[in-house]
Amino acid sequence: MKPAAFDYLAPSTLAEAVALLARYEREGTDVKIIAGGQSLMPMLAMRVARPELLIDLRRIPGLDALHEEAGQIVIGAMVSKRCAEDSALIRDRQPLFHAATQLVAHLQIRNRGSVGGSFAHADPASEYPAVALVLDMEMKAVGSAGERVIPAADFFVTYMTTSLAPTEILTEVRMPVMPAGTGWAIKEISRRRGDLALAGVAVTLRLGGGVCRETRMAAFGVNPTAVRLTAGEDALNGQPPDPAVFARAAAAAANALHEPMSCIHASSEYRRHLVKTLAERCLAQAVERAGRSAA
Numbered sequence: 001m002k003p004a005a006f007d008y009l010a011p012s013t014l015a016e017a018v019a020l021l022a023r024y025e026r027e028g029t030d031v032k033i034i035a036g037g038q039s040l041m042p043m044l045a046m047r048v049a050r051p052e053l054l055i056d057l058r059r060i061p062g063l064d065a066l067h068e069e070a071g072q073i074v075i076g077a078m079v080s081k082r083c084a085e086d087s088a089l090i091r092d093r094q095p096l097f098h099a100a101t102q103l104v105a106h107l108q109i110r111n112r113g114s115v116g117g118s119f120a121h122a123d124p125a126s127e128y129p130a131v132a133l134v135l136d137m138e139m140k141a142v143g144s145a146g147e148r149v150i151p152a153a154d155f156f157v158t159y160m161t162t163s164l165a166p167t168e169i170l171t172e173v174r175m176p177v178m179p180a181g182t183g184w185a186i187k188e189i190s191r192r193r194g195d196l197a198l199a200g201v202a203v204t205l206r207l208g209g210g211v212c213r214e215t216r217m218a219a220f221g222v223n224p225t226a227v228r229l230t231a232g233e234d235a236l237n238g239q240p241p242d243p244a245v246f247a248r249a250a251a252a253a254a255n256a257l258h259e260p261m262s263c264i265h266a267s268s269e270y271r272r273h274l275v276k277t278l279a280e281r282c283l284a285q286a287v288e289r290a291g292r293s294a295a
Contacts, residue, residue: 003044012058014142020055022144022167029053032272033169035078039121063236072174078114085116093177096184100127106194107186121171122162125196129156131224134202137175138217159224182206183290185282189274197221197275198266203282207290212236217253222260224270231256232279241287
């Protein structure tokens with residue numbers, strides 16, 4: 001299929017983009033923001049999305065910045081996933097986000113798709129929302145009412161829905177530099193390499209006094225949005241890094257999931273089983289990395 005007819009605007013400044021968005025929202029025009037277009041273009045082609053107007057961000061300077069600032073890595077909304085994957089700063093200072101980026105689809109898609117676009121799209125099978133929850137990331141949005149910073153826990157609302165207001169534009173995402181001694185892991189299961197995940201788990205933790213501490217776990221691909229696995233965290237914290245403990249914590253995490261999604265590719269119970277298996281493997285790998293980091 002081909003997209004339904006739409007108008008197209010490409011502002012040259014952020015202020016212009018915000019003003020255009022506010023104006024057409026007031027007029028009741030169905031407006032979509034386009035960044036890399038990797039997710040939106042197929043939706044347009046299949047007429048899943050039928051906006052009356054596209055506002056393109058690609059000509060706006062500054063949205064492709066990537067740098068470290070006050071202990072945080074700042075990624076502009078228009079930075080491509082390929083650029084994030086190639087970034088030595090991200091690879092060395094926040095390896096969990098780097099590994100998550102490498103799991104995204106295929107090279108051609110990472111070349112085109114933007115980091116900010118992926119966050120705004122909020123696909124529940126995407127790796128980024130789960131990593132955002134684990135890392136306590138922040139999202140900066142600019143709109144007609146001004147600028148605000150949204151914590152990851154408040155950003156993802158439900159299936160492909162965020163807390164961005166209709167007149168707001170996501171301009172950057174921020175994540176803390178990973179502290180020394182932190183173990184991390186991310187794993188997923190998909191039908192084929194590059195397919196959307198049927199289920200995935202991301203983990204960070206630290207070791208101290210012979211026990212696991214500060215564990216953070218999140219699952220993706222199993223609920224309408226990524227979800228913290230707090231039952232698994234509680235079961236692991238204060239316990240020795242032992243395979244039997246990992247198994248109990250993984251089981252607690254999976255059992256506490258609220259009604260995992262079911263589809264022709266994976267039933268609800270199969271997704272729950274995948275979370276248990278992946279969480280157990282992630283915990284073991286994260287502990288191994290934490291031990292190496294502390295050595």
